[in-house]
Amino acid sequence: MTWQPHITVATIIEDQGRFLLVEELKQDRLVLNQPAGHLEANESLRQAALRETLEETGWDVELTGVVGIYLYTAPSNGVTYQRVCFAAKPLRHHADRSLDTDIAGTLWLSRDELAAQPQRWRSELVPRCIDDYLNGPLHGLEVIRD
Known part of the structure; x- marks a missing residue:
């Protein structure tokens, strides 16, 4: 069996002390997550973060930094994820936009x-x-090399 980590992105979006989260259906229950998802072929990490945020929340955002890079093995299935977490500020909400099918709201x-x-x-x-976003440091976007 070949071990292969899954590369994912997530975005922390703060506005006046509140954070934009998604409710998504996983294993027949609604869970809370940052807007997040898998990197797709021929896509940069920044592009993936912007795309996933829009698809899951209906928000256009501006990336402002890198919170961190995390290695996480899910206890539920043993899959290892490498998450690149960005910080962003909200720009524009598209209220009429349909969200990804597994996003409840x-x-x-x-x-x-x-x-x-x-x-x-x-x-x-x-x-x-x-917590890492709140406690810093926030790393510059230039740390991500395409």
């Missing part, structure tokens, strides 16, 4: 509101990325 939560619902986290990376 979006919501803005404070860090405390998210912390109060650990049973709903998609993974431990959800609060960890927000």
